[in-house]
Amino acid sequence: MFAYAVRRLLISIPVLLISTFLVFLMVSLSGDPLAELRARQPPPPESVLRAQAHELRLDQPLLERYWHWISGIPHGDFGPSVQNINIGHEILTRFGVTIRLVLLAVLLAAIIAGIVGVVSAARQYSPLDYTLTGIGFLFLAMPVFWFAILLKQLAVNFNLQTGRVIFYTIGDRSIETTGGLGAQIGDIVGHLILPTIVLAITSFASWSRFNRASMLEVLGSDYVRLARAKGLPRRHVLVRHALRTALAPMVTVMSLDFAAFFSGAIVTETVFQWHGMGDLLLTSIRLRDVYPVLAWLLIAGTAVILMNLIADLLYAVLDPRIRYA
């Protein structure tokens, strides 16, 4: 399995290179990063423009620029930026902010989807099943940003009513945190609750639908009937025998959706005004700042590939028939 993981990672390197190259072309050809500088009144002297162009490597041909960027990465050099930031340092800080949101949301969505799928399948066509299915469809149709604003407003009203700040609605953490480590963790968790709920709730529905369908298939199979016939308790059969098998296809579906979580995180971060990767990406796109965009794609792409790999390995754990030789 270790060899399989290594091989998978090696295969993903060219995929990442090609996708960063495509994005590099898109952003580089999309406009002039110096447009804002040129438009200034009074116009800056030609020498300043030329120095800036040199700084951003605009005087080099496209392919050379890309090569320059790629070869700098092993040394931790993610290229220059018009925003006067160290991209490597910046993106790592922001990655920490975003990944805790994404991972928690994936985990929460998976748990909700698992529970809802099992309950719906176990009580097929019961009022509970219809209610859960209805709720699932509703959230499936709900735009992330709309739900985020709605929840934010509810939290603001709730805070006003209780007179205490329980849910933080702005930022990824308070600007100044007082107190020890415990207070700081509490502060981060307080800021995390709402965005995590938003991201998880708007994503769990398709997974729970899928889990319900595969649970139904498994529950109709002979070995489950045998387990029941042996006299094993219903709960035991549901969780130990059926769920384990039913989870395997759901894990595949989940791994296809990981990229969507990064998309959802961009929107969620915008609503809650987080200084995460989404904020960096959108600012950089507006400024036609190519290197932070590339760094974003590289980091998000790597994260998605790693999550896919974990899902694949999990697949083998859930279904012992699958072994990666």
Added chain:
Amino acid sequence: MPSTQPEEDHGPRAVRVTPTRGVSARPAGQDREFTVEARSQGRLILRRFLRHKLAVASLVVFVAVVLFAFAGATLWHYSYDQLTPDISAPPSLRHPFGTDSTGIDLMAMVMRGTQRSLEIALFVALAATCVGTVYGAIAGYYRGVSDTLMMRFVDLVLTFPTIAVAAILGAQVGTSAGSWFFIGIILAALTWPIVARVVRGSVLSLREKEFIEAARALGARDRRIIFGHLVPNVMGPVIVSVTILVAAAILSETGLSFIGFGVRPPDTSLGLLVSQAQTAVSTRPWLFYFPGAFIILIVLSINFIGDGLRDAFDPTQTRVRS
């Protein structure tokens, strides 16, 4: 079945099956005991779809929304860019959805926004389906190295986070008049692999079937087999994935407009309306709830239609615990 028929009619002729498409065999007189109605595949699917009440209701809702957006906009006496003297008016008879802080009638804006969202979504569905179907059919039919390469490319496109890449591409669109068309192209370019995967999967199994072998034995060329025999037979899964695409495209488009890289002012879209209303949720809630409700209504009805179509095309998908 009536069993009190004259005895001499109990023969093989009693059961009559007309192989003609969609034509039902009526009893030719009193001498038939019972008849079997032959239905074409299309009719069976239509019947199964019509039996799915939620899907039919959703279809009605969807058609109503389309009429509201396109026909309603021509009938309604306010336009989405027309300032009225009523500023920040709550919903009333004059302005059923209220007005915004500059006095523009929200219902007119919602109509316009729904038009944009639907146009983009339908364009995405059409373009992505055509490209994806042909691509997937070719990959699945030829298999081997070309299939591997083609599907690797599909995987590559699918690893892009849609909103991020669409924002990068959408940043250049600007405020040009045809911008919704570009947004459609961008979203189609990112979503066609979904169709390609579905089609390839079906074609892989279909190409081994006897009728394809027969076609090949009769000397049909590859092009004829792909477009004449394979593509028509994968239409079921394709139509279902179209509904998924339309729903996904509407959510992507509104999300994109929300973060500022989709439809831009002076034009409007449902996502843009929600974005403009996000600071006014508590003071002018109607600005926030109406556009959002329309997004949910459209996507919800399309999802239910898709569900009904899937059940109609493939009844085996509806699992009942044994």
